[in-house]
Amino acid sequence: MTEKPLVILAGPTAVGKTALSIRLAKKIGGSIISADSMQIYQGMDIGSAKPTQAEMQGIRHYLIDELPPTEEFHIVRFQQMAKAAMEEICREGKIPITAGGTGFYIQALLYDIDFSGQESDGEYRRMLEQFAEEHGNGALYEKLRQVDPASCQTIHANNRKRVIRALEFYHITGKRISEHNEEERKRRPPYNFAYFVLTEDRQELYQKIDRRVDDMMERGLLDEVRRLKEMGCRRGMVSMQGLGYKELLDHLDGRLTLEEAVSAIKRETRHFAKRQLTWFRREPDAVWLDKAAFDHDEDAILRQICRILEEKKIIKEQL
Numbered sequence: 374m375t376e377k378p379l380v381i382l383a384g385p386t387a388v389g390k391t392a393l394s395i396r397l398a399k400k401i402g403g404s405i406i407s408a409d410s411m412q413i414y415q416g417m418d419i420g421s422a423k424p425t426q427a428e429m430q431g432i433r434h435y436l437i438d439e440l441p442p443t444e445e446f447h448i449v450r451f452q453q454m455a456k457a458a459m460e461e462i463c464r465e466g467k468i469p470i471t472a473g474g475t476g477f478y479i480q481a482l483l484y485d486i487d488f489s490g491q492e493s494d495g496e497y498r499r500m501l502e503q504f505a506e507e508h509g510n511g512a513l514y515e516k517l518r519q520v521d522p523a524s525c526q527t528i529h530a531n532n533r534k535r536v537i538r539a540l541e542f543y544h545i546t547g548k549r550i551s552e553h554n555e556e557e558r559k560r561r562p563p564y565n566f567a568y569f570v571l572t573e574d575r576q577e578l579y580q581k582i583d584r585r586v587d588d589m590m591e592r593g594l595l596d597e598v599r600r601l602k603e604m605g606c607r608r609g610m611v612s613m614q615g616l617g618y619k620e621l622l623d624h625l626d627g628r629l630t631l632e633e634a635v636s637a638i639k640r641e642t643r644h645f646a647k648r649q650l651t652w653f654r655r656e657p658d659a660v661w662l663d664k665a666a667f668d669h670d671e672d673a674i675l676r677q678i679c680r681i682l683e684e685k686k687i688i689k690e691q692l
Contacts, residue, residue: 377463378687379564382472383408383479383653384571385646386616387582389664389671391424393571394472395432396675401688404433404462406455408473408482411615413451414442416601419594420617422585435462442601442612451478452486468687476527476652483568484560497544501537516540523551527652529645532614555655567685569678570653573664582642586617590635595621616642 382394394405411421415438435458440446462469505513514530520543528535542550598621606613608622617638624634653659667673682688
């Protein structure tokens with residue numbers, strides 16, 4: 374049986390994945406599956422850097438605007454929705470392009486990891502949640518650092534859900550979740566795939582992040598968060614853990630000034646980009662596309678991607 378094609382375009386936030394993925398889809402006859410944990414939510418447009426209909430240029434996008442922000446979106450749901458999207462795209466004779474920066478989601482889809490059989494301990498989880506409520510996310514994170522320091526390189530201290538899951542995994546299995554994830558990476562994907570990571574100079578990327586946050590604020594990110602709060606969205610929800618949303622909720626709740634909130638968004642987004650790069654460096658099959666090596670020429674980057682897709686027989690050789 375012929376392996377289904379899959380193109381992955383990953384990279385840190387603000388590097389330019391969205392625009393490149395749309396150009397690539399137009400060139401090779403593809404449709405795009407968003408591997409972003411926030412773009413799935415309706416009404417979360419500015420802070421998630423969601424492409425507009427005009428920016429999509431007629432390219433079909435999946436896993437964008439599909440859930441209300443009050444619903445929980447997690448890894449298993451992403452897998453289910455992304456696999457269904459892939460089936461539909463392939464039936465239409467198009468090539469699925471998974472584009473985004475959530476490396477954990479991409480890994481789960483690429484290696485077809487089965488999460489359904491993972492055990493859980495509800496009582497232990499509730500104990501950790503109570504501990505975090507009483508002592509804060511930092512104290513909970515320190516617990517993880519003591520048993521699995523490698524996980525702290527890819528999980529943020531404020532991502533309470535993933536910190537608890539990593540501690541729960543260790544508690545149940547006696548094994549570090551970072552080791553488990555490393556083993557899963559050694560599985561061979563069931564697809565004929567090409568994995569690209571778009572990157573650029575760290576300082577340039579950080580400057581771009583700062584400018585993008587300023588642009589989001591000018592376009593009305595604070596009003597977007599205010600509307601979400603009025604809808605009943607609160608800090609404990611998965612949707613409100615997104616960068617920009619939790620900081621501005623803190624501002625609206627009086628915990629931060631607006632200047633402090635914007636500064637925190639920029640800082641946390643830079644830290645997030647650094648963790649994304651750390652994650653993607655562990656992917657053995659990733660082809661790195663450094664924008665500086667191509668003199669920031671997107672046409673040249675696109676040609677290189679297509680050459681590799683031809684070599685892998687994901688697309689036919691272009692005349």
